[in-house]
Each structure stands twice: as C-alpha cells, then as structure tokens.
Amino acid sequence: MQAAPQVPALALHGVGRKFGALAAVGNVTLSVAAGERRAVLGPNGAGKTTLFNLICGDFPPTSGRVELFGQDITALPPHHRARSSVGRTYQTSLLFNGLSVMDNLVIAVRGAKPKRFSLALPSREDSAKAIALAERVRLDHLLETEVAQLSHGQRRQLEVGMALACDPRLLMLDEPAAGLSPVERPELLKLMRDLPRSITLIVIEHDMDIALPIADVVTVMKDGDVVVEGPPAMIETDPTVQAIYLGHGRAH
Amino acid sequence: MSERTGAVRTGLAARGVRSAWVLPASLALLAVLLVLPAVIPPFFTANILGRAIVFGIIAMSMTFLATYGGFVSLAQMMVAGIAGYTVAVLVPGAVPSIVGGVPYAVAIPLGLLAATAMGLLVGAIAVRTQGIYLLMITLALAVGVHLFIQTNIAWFNGYEGIRNVVGPEILGLPFRNTYVFYYTALVVAAVLYAMVLYVVRTPFGLALQGIRDNVRRVNALGYHAALHRIAAFGIAGFIAGWGGLLATFYNIGISPGTIGLGATVNILVMAVIGGLGHPIGAFIGALIFVVFDTFAADLYDRDRFNTLIGAIFLAIVLVSPDGVLGIARRLGRLLQRRPAAQPAEAPR
Ligand SMILES: Nc1ncnc2c1ncn2[C@@H]1O[C@H](COP(=O)(O)OP(=O)(O)O)[C@@H](O)[C@H]1O
Numbered sequence A: 001m002q003a004a005p006q007v008p009a010l011a012l013h014g015v016g017r018k019f020g021a022l023a024a025v026g027n028v029t030l031s032v033a034a035g036e037r038r039a040v041l042g043p044n045g046a047g048k049t050t051l052f053n054l055i056c057g058d059f060p061p062t063s064g065r066v067e068l069f070g071q072d073i074t075a076l077p078p079h080h081r082a083r084s085s086v087g088r089t090y091q092t093s094l095l096f097n098g099l100s101v102m103d104n105l106v107i108a109v110r111g112a113k114p115k116r117f118s119l120a121l122p123s124r125e126d127s128a129k130a131i132a133l134a135e136r137v138r139l140d141h142l143l144e145t146e147v148a149q150l151s152h153g154q155r156r157q158l159e160v161g162m163a164l165a166c167d168p169r170l171l172m173l174d175e176p177a178a179g180l181s182p183v184e185r186p187e188l189l190k191l192m193r194d195l196p197r198s199i200t201l202i203v204i205e206h207d208m209d210i211a212l213p214i215a216d217v218v219t220v221m222k223d224g225d226v227v228v229e230g231p232p233a234m235i236e237t238d239p240t241v242q243a244i245y246l247g248h249g250r251a252h
Numbered sequence B: 001m002s003e004r005t006g007a008v009r010t011g012l013a014a015r016g017v018r019s020a021w022v023l024p025a026s027l028a029l030l031a032v033l034l035v036l037p038a039v040i041p042p043f044f045t046a047n048i049l050g051r052a053i054v055f056g057i058i059a060m061s062m063t064f065l066a067t068y069g070g071f072v073s074l075a076q077m078m079v080a081g082i083a084g085y086t087v088a089v090l091v092p093g094a095v096p097s098i099v100g101g102v103p104y105a106v107a108i109p110l111g112l113l114a115a116t117a118m119g120l121l122v123g124a125i126a127v128r129t130q131g132i133y134l135l136m137i138t139l140a141l142a143v144g145v146h147l148f149i150q151t152n153i154a155w156f157n158g159y160e161g162i163r164n165v166v167g168p169e170i171l172g173l174p175f176r177n178t179y180v181f182y183y184t185a186l187v188v189a190a191v192l193y194a195m196v197l198y199v200v201r202t203p204f205g206l207a208l209q210g211i212r213d214n215v216r217r218v219n220a221l222g223y224h225a226a227l228h229r230i231a232a233f234g235i236a237g238f239i240a241g242w243g244g245l246l247a248t249f250y251n252i253g254i255s256p257g258t259i260g261l262g263a264t265v266n267i268l269v270m271a272v273i274g275g276l277g278h279p280i281g282a283f284i285g286a287l288i289f290v291v292f293d294t295f296a297a298d299l300y301d302r303d304r305f306n307t308l309i310g311a312i313f314l315a316i317v318l319v320s321p322d323g324v325l326g327i328a329r330r331l332g333r334l335l336q337r338r339p340a341a342q343p344a345e346a347p348r
C-alpha cells in the first residue's frame, strides 16, 4: 500500500483512555508526518506509555480515533497492527527470557510474515534476517545466549532489534535510553540517527540530550494531555516546559 | 512506574535453550530400551516398561503444554480417553458392540482425530484462563466428560465400559503379544518425543514459548496468541490420543475408571515427579510411578500405595520443584563446579 506523501504516518483524533476515574490520556490530537522524528517528553505519569499502548492496540482508546497512513486502525487488534508494520519497544523490556537472543529475533521476524503457524524449520532467510538484526543492535556475539542472562543494556538493545524485525514504517521507542551506560547512550543515538527516513520514528525520552538532537518535532505531555508541541529549539526555551521540568526535576 | 505485563510465568517451565547432550542421550536411551526386553522377564517388559511408556506418552502431552506453553492442563487423561473410547465404540469384536465393524485401520485415525478435536475444544474453552483457573477449568472438563461417559449407556456402556478391544494385528501378530505391544509403544513414544523436540524449533513452537514468556509481546509482534494456544492444545490432544489408544489395547478395553479423577491425578503426579522441564521428564516420572505402583502393592497393602506415592510427590515438589530432571540438572552443575547461572534482574 503506497501512501500519498501528504498523508501523515500517524494521526490521532481526540484520543483518550480512562482507567476507572483516571484519565491516563485525556484528549490528544496530533499528527506525525511520514519520515518524521518525533520526541514525546513529559514527567512520569503524563500518559506517554499509555498513548503508545493505544497506538499499538494493547488496549483500545475509550474515545477518539487512531489513523495509520490514512487507515483507521482504532478497532484493529494488536497482532494486525504489527502486520501493518508498527514496531515498538517497551519501557520495561518485554522479552522471551527463556529463549536465546537468536530465538527472540526469529520469533520477531516470523511474526511479520504469513505462515505464523508453520511447522517447517525457520528458513535460511529468516535466520539471516535475525542475524542481521542482531548485528544492527550489536548483539551478534550473543546469539545463543539465553535472554535472562543479558545485561540491562543488552536487553534494551534486543528490544530495539525486535521492534525493527517487522520492517516497520512506524517505529515507537519507549524510553530506549533509560538505564543505559554512558558508553551505550551514544551508540543508541547513532542507531536512531542511522534509521532510514522510510521509517517514521516516535521516541519517548526523559533525557533531553538524547531526545532533542534527533527530533524534528517535540511533543510535551502532562497529565494526559499535550501541553506544547514544536521544534526542539522552541521547546528548550519554552517557559511551560521549563516549569514542568523544574517542577518535577529532569531526573525521575 | 512499571508497565503492567501480561507475562506468563508458571515457574515450572524450563529455560528452553538447546542442550547439546539431549539428542545423544535420547538416542542412547532408545538403544537401551530396544535391547532391554532381551534380558528382562516379559512381565517387566510389558507391565513395567511398556506401561510406563504408555502413561509417559499421556504425561508428555501435559509436559509439552507446561514446558513450552506454560499451561498446566488436567484434561489430558480425559482427552486420551476420547481416543480410546472412539476406537472401542467402532471396532469389531468389542463387547458390547456399539457401532462395530469399523476396521482398526480406520478406527485408529478416527480416534486420534477425536482426541485432537477434544484437545482443541479444551484449548478453546480454557483460552482466557491461566494458572490456578486453568487448572480448575481443565479439571472440571475432565470430570464432566468422565461423568457423562459413566452415565451414558447407549454410547459408552456406562459404568462398565467396553471390553475386548484387542487392538490391531501388527505384521500379522496379535497386539496382545508382549513384544508387539512393547515395541509398538516404544516406536510411537519415540516418534512423538522426536516430534515434540522438532515442533519447538519451528516458528510455531518458538511462538508458543514466546507465549509462555510474554504473551503481550507475542501479540505485538503480529501473532494471534489465542489461536496459537488453542493449536498447541490440539497437538497435545493428538499426543494424548496415541497414549489413550495404547492404554486401551493394553487393558483390552476401556472403562470410565481409567479416565476418572484418580487417573487424571496420576498423570499429574507422573509429570511433576519427572519434571515439567523437558518432555523426557514425563517418561521418567511414569517409570517411577509404575515401579511403585507395581511393587508397593507387594510391600504394603494396596491402600498404602496412595500414601506412598503422595509422600514421594510431596517430597519431590518440596525438594525440587522441577522434579527428578531438576535434581539431575543440579547434580550435573555441582559436578561441573559451575555455579548456577543467575538470571539478570530487569531494572525498571
Ligand atoms: N493498565 C493500567 N491500568 C490502570 N492505570 C494505568 C494503566 N496504565 C497506566 N495507568 C496510569 O495512567 C497514568 C499514565 O501512565 P503512563 O502512561 O505509564 O505514564 P508515562 O509513561 O508518561 O510515565 C498513570 O497514572 C498510570 O498509573
């Protein structure tokens, strides 16, 4: 399916999600252009992760509409969204701990293809793709290592590798730099920079040093709603943003 | 702030990383089992080894689901019984004859089909449950079907069951021949065991282990986890069906008692004693169970058997939650003087 260039990669129309009385996401309308790099900032509890969950379909929004490349996906279950090339990572790594790095990647590679019930061994092509992904996130020396044995940083890298396995058109990273060492951070930054523009990228990130250099547009959320949206230069000097970040502290 | 994870965790599932020794060890065991009947009395061949293999197949259907999917199903003995009853109802010579006249070559595939269908049905009914609720719903299904069969005279001859199901002739020899029975059971078990080890390397089997470790991620990667899960119950039903057929031929018939609550618990005991970490555990557990079942009756009176096997069950669960396999694994580590690997704690 070829989207016309002016069709946004992602469009949210008045999207909201309530948990009981709590409106985790209030009423969010935003549009991310195809190929754009978008950073989502905001204090803990602002509803950023919930917004990701609504986009990838982990649970449906209680109000509003989600459109992916012009197609309404509000009611699609999560496995259909993955098949329409939405890749994401999780704030807390959700990996297959009992399996090897290779097996984790093979599962991710096969999930994007038909024949998910296949009882034939993974093809050479599947294995090659899994290995290429491992190289991309610098885990190719650990292919046979059980995921439970990986360090925190390696788990974060594997998260990204698995999200890339479906050749996403939209890639969503939830705090990919959280807990990474000073050595790992620049590597992550490089990986994000090297992504081709055929991938639209949305990153939730607390660390402005990671978020601002790569972002075309920054969205700042607080209490479930978007408070400011604009280019990084504007966000850096915006009084509302400074109030939020001074109020809550940049670290969390 | 931690994200809510839908992670499947039974604590029973072994870590599925490949071990290099599994294949050679399995082939060595198969070789031993092939020649053993030459040196042990026929009674041992049929009533100890043969019976252990048949129970082991049914227990393996439970182990398969638990090890690779994280689902503990108590319905597997009932599912096995569906295959047994299907054949008993159909074949000629059964007493009473209910349908009769359908040759074994047709009845056996139908029995396996019925067990697979029942496995799928159990999987579909239990698809939203996990942990203790899954145990309860599968137990309820097992007991329900058992009671239905026990009270249905027209199709299943009620309480008495169906006798004289002698089994097919194999290479012109009657199934009742000790060695025909033993070697058939051994070949079936070996093929099913190999099938399980193969299936878990395929995309289907890998996704099943993904469901065990993290069902939410499996969905996010594009899989329909619920359908996958139901399909796994279908495969387990197929495996259990073979066990049910062999058990029916071994017992020369089937009655509700063989698929009742007691039999269901026995399969659970075997699977847990052996260890829910690898399919071979089912056969180890079944052998231990059958040995005690056979000889405890001589040592004590019959009623004490349950006390004895119950005590062993408790001891194993307390000492080694992953059964005899877990004990063996730990001994192996001690001998290699390698400390047990510590899983990395995921920081928030
Ligand atoms: N599954 C859930 N059930 C109930 N409350 C939730 C759930 N997920 C998130 N919340 C609540 O929604 C609010 C926003 O959370 P979240 O989206 O994780 O924020 P952020 O990612 O910006 O830190 C929080 O108050 C959180 O407790």
Ligand SMILES: [Mg+2]
Binding pocket: A048, A049, A050, A091, B001
């Ligand atoms: Mg969050």
